[in-house]
Amino acid sequence: MVELRKVSFRYGSEDAQSNTENSLTDIDLTVQSGEFVLLTGPSGCGKTTVLRLINGLIPHFYPGTVEGDVFIDGESANKRELYETALSVGTVFQNPHSQFYNVDTTGELAFGCENRGLSEKEIYSRIDDTVCRFHIEKLMDRNIFRLSDGEKQKIACASVDVAGTDIILLDEPSANLDHEATLALRELIQCWRTQGKTIIAAEHRIAWLWELIDRVVILRNGRIVRELSGKEKNVLKQDELTALGLRSLHIEGPDDIDLPVITEADDPIILRDFYLRYSDADHPVVDIKTLRLASRRITAITGPNGAGKTSFLNCLCGLEKRCRGTIEYRGKRYDRKARQKLCFMVMQDAGNQLFTESVLEEVLISMPGNKSDDKKQAIRILRKLDLDSFRDRHPQSLSGGQKQRLAIACALASGREILLLDEPTSGLDHAHMMETAALLKQLEEMGTTILVITHDSELIRACCSRKLSFSVK
Amino acid sequence: MDYSSEQSQQKRRGFLDPRTKLAVTLVLAVFVMGGLGGDQLRYIKGVLSALPFLLLLTERQWRRFVRGAAMLAAGYGLLLAMPYLSGILNYLALFCGGILTRFAVTVVMGEYLIATTSVSEFISAMERLRVPQSLTIPMSVMFRLFPTIGAEWRSIRKAMLMRGIRLGGTKTGQMLEYQLVPMMTSTVRIGEELSASALTRGLGGSTRRTNICLIGLRIQDYVLLAGCLFTVIVWLLELCGMKLW
Numbered sequence: 001m002v003e004l005r006k007v008s009f010r011y012g013s014e015d016a017q018s019n020t021e022n023s024l025t026d027i028d029l030t031v032q033s034g035e036f037v038l039l040t041g042p043s044g045c046g047k048t049t050v051l052r053l054i055n056g057l058i059p060h061f062y063p064g065t066v067e068g069d070v071f072i073d074g075e076s077a078n079k080r081e082l083y084e085t086a087l088s089v090g091t092v093f094q095n096p097h098s099q100f101y102n103v104d105t106t107g108e109l110a111f112g113c114e115n116r117g118l119s120e121k122e123i124y125s126r127i128d129d130t131v132c133r134f135h136i137e138k139l140m141d142r143n144i145f146r147l148s149d150g151e152k153q154k155i156a157c158a159s160v161d162v163a164g165t166d167i168i169l170l171d172e173p174s175a176n177l178d179h180e181a182t183l184a185l186r187e188l189i190q191c192w193r194t195q196g197k198t199i200i201a202a203e204h205r206i207a208w209l210w211e212l213i214d215r216v217v218i219l220r221n222g223r224i225v226r227e228l229s230g231k232e233k234n235v236l237k238q239d240e241l242t243a244l245g246l247r248s249l250h251i252e253g254p255d256d257i258d259l260p261v262i263t264e265a266d267d268p269i270i271l272r273d274f275y276l277r278y279s280d281a282d283h284p285v286v287d288i289k290t291l292r293l294a295s296r297r298i299t300a301i302t303g304p305n306g307a308g309k310t311s312f313l314n315c316l317c318g319l320e321k322r323c324r325g326t327i328e329y330r331g332k333r334y335d336r337k338a339r340q341k342l343c344f345m346v347m348q349d350a351g352n353q354l355f356t357e358s359v360l361e362e363v364l365i366s367m368p369g370n371k372s373d374d375k376k377q378a379i380r381i382l383r384k385l386d387l388d389s390f391r392d393r394h395p396q397s398l399s400g401g402q403k404q405r406l407a408i409a410c411a412l413a414s415g416r417e418i419l420l421l422d423e424p425t426s427g428l429d430h431a432h433m434m435e436t437a438a439l440l441k442q443l444e445e446m447g448t449t450i451l452v453i454t455h456d457s458e459l460i461r462a463c464c465s466r467k468l469s470f471s472v473k
Numbered sequence: 474m475d476y477s478s479e480q481s482q483q484k485r486r487g488f489l490d491p492r493t494k495l496a497v498t499l500v501l502a503v504f505v506m507g508g509l510g511g512d513q514l515r516y517i518k519g520v521l522s523a524l525p526f527l528l529l530l531t532e533r534q535w536r537r538f539v540r541g542a543a544m545l546a547a548g549y550g551l552l553l554a555m556p557y558l559s560g561i562l563n564y565l566a567l568f569c570g571g572i573l574t575r576f577a578v579t580v581v582m583g584e585y586l587i588a589t590t591s592v593s594e595f596i597s598a599m600e601r602l603r604v605p606q607s608l609t610i611p612m613s614v615m616f617r618l619f620p621t622i623g624a625e626w627r628s629i630r631k632a633m634l635m636r637g638i639r640l641g642g643t644k645t646g647q648m649l650e651y652q653l654v655p656m657m658t659s660t661v662r663i664g665e666e667l668s669a670s671a672l673t674r675g676l677g678g679s680t681r682r683t684n685i686c687l688i689g690l691r692i693q694d695y696v697l698l699a700g701c702l703f704t705v706i707v708w709l710l711e712l713c714g715m716k717l718w
Contacts, residue, residue, distance in 0.1 A: 084678075085673075086678070099667070100670070103592055103616060103620070104591045106478055115682055120684075120685050124477075131476045131478070145624075344635065347631075347632060352659060353629075355654050355655060410636065
């Protein structure tokens with residue numbers, strides 16, 4: 001059983017001047033053994049902070065001021081050491097790239113048990129049991145760096161399962177997953193349900209686990225604003241959810257949405273001879289003889305993890321040296337080098353493409369020439385994207401969504417006509433997703449051609465009018 | 474399909490114990506790369522230099538083998554070509570050739586060490602050497618962090634190319650700074666997330682850790698360790714002015 005009694009929390013060291021706002025205020029939450037509770041709410045509402053209080057990372061790893069009490073199975077969590085809490089609480093984190101300690105999958109599964117000093121024999125039998133129940137024989141004895149995101153998340157769940165904790169926390173586990181991988185994750189959770197585990201999940205994408213949960217807790221600005229029991233949640237209407245800032249309840253894969261790749265009326269971009277094979281793979285990851293895409297439209301690029309969507313975009317914008325394809329755009333032919341000046345890609349982790357010390361400078365270095373009115377033009381672009389008030393901030397101090405907007409601002413400043421985006425809305429709440437959609441619409445009206453890789457059916461519904469599906473060969 | 478982790482773990486057992494790999498790497502670094510020891514050690518060094526390549530072959534690391542061999546061949550090629558070159562080219566060949574021939578072998582051994590040692594094998598070996606946890610844990614995180622940092626580095630390079638920041642462009646001077654700014658932010662973030670995840674799984678507890686990986690010294694380890702010891706002894710004798718051959 002997990003109990004939070006009148007808990008308030010503020011990040012930052014205790015003696016620091018307390019000008020920061022509370023991350024959580026007066027949280028009262030009791031989760032019974034065997035219950036499955038969903039925590040949801042807009043970005044920054046405090047979901048992750050609640051989980052950190054339960055697994056002990058607050059206050060032992062992330063310092064701050066805690067008021068009130070957190071009890072796990074009747075014992076106060078603040079006073080327990082992290083490794084003691086680890087005996088009863090296991091966590092699956094959001095980022096599949098940075099939650100593994102080992103490089104090989106088997107070692108990773110054993111890790112939690114090794115830390116508690118269980119005997120080798122016991123660990124082996126626990127691993128075999130988990131592998132069998134989760135059907136992950138194919139993932140064993142593999143290098144974690146070679147797994148897809150979906151496979152990594154399965155290993156993360158499996159390692160929590162091997163550790164055998166009674167309480168399992170999930171911190172946006174589906175943020176980076178495609179539709180199929182998300183449904184596979186749901187099966188693993190169902191497996192835990194039948195074992196009577198206590199599960200607390202923080203999620204934006206609520207549709208895939210809506211049927212499984214016992215209770216929903218909705219947070220906003222660090223407070224619990226609504227709690228719905230099983231019966232109440234089943235009669236909840238979609239527009240009420242939208243009013244609460246939540247995502248859709250409708251489980252819909254991108255493949256269920258029917259959109260053309262291109263129509264007669266569209267001005268086509270013609271791609272020729274796009275071929276790419278990695279030296280350690282049997283099959284080419286990109287293999288396109290000719291393909292016509294719609295210019296001046298928003299095209300969704302969908303397909304499972306590992307189908308070659310990102311590789312395709314790399315080829316298209318000319319970053320992949322081994323790909324020799326050409327495109328024909330508005331009557332002109334572009335080879336690889338020329339495409340580098342035609343296309344702009346907003347990467348999944350937009351922070352990795354911002355280099356300078358201030359937001360304004362970031363836009364300035366994107367301007368093609370050195371003209372005297374550059375600065376005015378840059379400010380105009382920032383204003384258009386609602387970034388004007390951050391002009392002097394360091395780009396790395398912005399939030400994820402803001403970094404993305406800034407990257408788009410740079411694309412606008414560079415005057416490139418084709419904009420490519422890789423998963424722009426993973427981990428975004430409803431409001432931010434809609435903002436991104438609106439921005440893309442705005443760019444489309446200005447005449448930009450937009451290709452966007454996404455698993456997010458809501459984004460496709462909100463702004464895409466063309467769709468290109470990839471499949472695994 | 475019944476999976477047995479114990480059996481597969483036995484199948485995956487490496488040819489050498491991590492401790493042996495560390496000892497060989499150290500000896501190579503000191504004597505081949507560092508150039509310690511005089512004439513007496515010439516032949517021993519020759520044998521030592523061949524070692525990492527043989528080891529890569531036993532573990533079927535073909536690609537690393539070819540890459541390492543190419544590095545070494547390029548080095549000797551430059552040294553052979555040097556007498557025929559003149560002026561600055563001569564110095565350049567000497568410089569590059571010297572560095573390549575000295576470093577290649579140790580680099581190949583380091584690669585072998587990292588590629589064939591799992592994190593848990595490394596921790597286990599360190600525990601048997603009685604190295605305290607406060608040293609072992611940060612070192613083992615390195616194993617994990619290096620490939621991750623490599624991936625970030627490549628992704629940032631790609632981003633710079635896309636933004637039009639390249640050698641010879643207008644921003645050549647700022648390239649290093651541009652590379653480092655996002656690099657530092659993301660390395661700190663990844664390091665933090667890795668530690669948080671490891672801590673919630675009980676790393677750093679007071680109980681003695683167990684390990685499912687199989688390590689232990691076997692005949693091939695003893696042979697190589699004896700070889701390392703022999704090298705050190707020959708060197709010490711040489712220091713004392715004794716001539717063996």
